[in-house]
Each structure stands twice: as C-alpha cells, then as structure tokens.
Amino acid sequence: MTSGQPLGGGREPTLTIAEVAERTALSHDTLRYYEKAGLIARVGRTTGNQRRYEAADLAWLEFLLRLRETGMSIADMQRFARLRAAGDATVADRLAMLREHRAELAVRMRALRRSAGSLDDKIRHYEGLLGGAERPGTGEPA
16 A cells, blocks of 8 residues: 655655555544544544654554553543653653553453463363363364
C-alpha cells in the first residue's frame, strides 16, 4: 500500500483513515474514538476535512496497540498519552507507568503458562484415555 499524497509545503506523505485502518487493523470508528478519547493528538485535515495521518501518528498507534494487547486499560492509556503530550518533563512518570505495566504483564504471563500447562496435562490425559485411537487435536484416526 502506498501512503497518501503530501498536503503541500514539502511535508511528508500522509495516510488516509482507510490506509491507517488497513495497516493497524483498527476500524475507522476505533480510530475516530482514539482521537476523541485523547489517545492520539488531533489528526491533521485536508481542505476537504479528510483526516490525514503522519508517520508519527502511525508509530504511536502501533505502540498503543501493544499497550492494549498487553492488557493496559483505556484509562491508563489515556493517562500515558496525556503524560506524553506534556513533554519531556514527564519521562520519569511514563517510565514508571511502563515498568509497572510490564511487571503486571509478567505476573499474567506466569499465570497463563501455568494454565497452559494444566491444559496440556488434561490433553495428555484424554489422549491416554483414547489409547491412540485418534490423532491429537484432529478427531481423525491415527
């Protein structure tokens, strides 16, 4: 996919909302919501009022997606976005937030590994009960 055309004045090419939606797998509505909720700064517009995202917007959206995938709440993402918008004076606060979130993620990952292990044990148990009559996970004869 190619990026959109420059708005003029020698600026870098920009992306339409459709292009950003395709690259991020976020819907148009979600992108608009992220802007309205303050997760992303107000996006530039063309003279026809069409949103035009810059490379920095896309990079920030991709980071927000990583935060969301790792379970950060929208409220915490908004707090992080406000701190980021406030500039370098908030770097220590942002670092603390990310460290705390990473520690919480590590706890959840350990719990998921334990749960996966329990599932694996149960799968082996049922496979043993079947005595090899089926290939594991397929329901087809071995």
